[in-house]
Every structure is written in structure tokens, then in C-alpha cells.
Amino acid sequence: MRNLAILAMAVVCLVDLSSCGTTSFAPPPVTPELAQTGKGQHGDIAMLREGRALFVHRCIECHTLPAVSSHSAQQWPRLIDEMAGRASLKPAERKAVLAYILAARTQ
Numbered sequence: 324m325r326n327l328a329i330l331a332m333a334v335v336c337l338v339d340l341s342s343c344g345t346t347s348f349a350p351p352p353v354t355p356e357l358a359q360t361g362k363g364q365h366g367d368i369a370m371l372r373e374g375r376a377l378f379v380h381r382c383i384e385c386h387t388l389p390a391v392s393s394h395s396a397q398q399w400p401r402l403i404d405e406m407a408g409r410a411s412l413k414p415a416e417r418k419a420v421l422a423y424i425l426a427a428r429t430q
């Protein structure tokens with residue numbers, strides 16, 4: 324049974340390399356549950372979806388996508404302020420990316 328599970332995992336990894344933790348970090352998808360975390364303080368679901376899309380597309384232009392857990396909720400706002408300039412994010416986009424990261428961190 325255990326071997327079967329390992330085999331299944333291997334197949335999944337071959338099919339979808341991004342699901343293997345060692346190759347890259349997969350930011351969690353935006354679900355209604357995610358939008359609920361933090362009781363809406365991080366923004367609504369549409370904003371979180373936009374934030375995630377911007378994060379995965381714009382934040383890997385210069386380096387690999389940082390894990391949302393790589394920095395604390397206190398550190399992220401300053402980091403996003405710095406990186407927003409580099410990624411040419413508009414103020415609303417910067418807000419959306421930060422909202423997504425903070426919501427995803429609570430997962």
C-alpha cells in the first residue's frame with residue numbers, strides 16, 4: 324500500500340513538475356477559504372486573484388518566485404514596496420500582491 328502511494332506521488336511529480344517542492348514553490352490558489360482567512364482584512368477574492376496572478380507572473384522576472392513563507396507579515400510590506408518599483412506595479416497592483424501574500428501566508 325505504501326509503495327503504491329509512493330508510486331502515485333512519483334507519477335504526479337512526473338506529470339506536474341511544479342507540484343514537487345524541490346523544483347519550485349507553488350503559491351496556494353485563491354479559494355473562498357483563503358479569502359476568508361484573516362476575516363477579509365486582506366481584501367476580497369477578486370483582488371486576491373489579481374494579486375496572485377501578478378505575483379506569479381511579475382515576481383519571477385529577475386529571480387525565482389519567493390515563497391510567501393520566506394518573510395514575515397511584518398517584513399512583506401517593506402519588501403513589496405521595494406519590489407513594486409522593480410516590477411513596475413501600479414499602486415493598486417502592489418496592494419493586491421501584498422494582500423495575496425499576506426492571505427497565503429496564513430495558510
Ligand code: HEC
Nearest residue numbers: 378381382383384385386389394402403406407409410420
Ligand atoms: C527588475 C527585477 C526584479 C523584479 C521584477 C522583482 N524583483 Fe525581487 N529582487 C530583485 C533583486 C535584484 C533582489 C536582490 C536583493 C536586493 O537587491 O534587494 C531581489 C530580492 C527579492 C527578495 C529577497 C529580499 C531579501 O531581503 O531576502 C524578495 C522576497 C523579492 N525580491 C520579492 C519580489 C516580489 C514579491 C516581486 C514582485 C512584486 C519581485 N521581487 C520582483 C529584483 C527584482
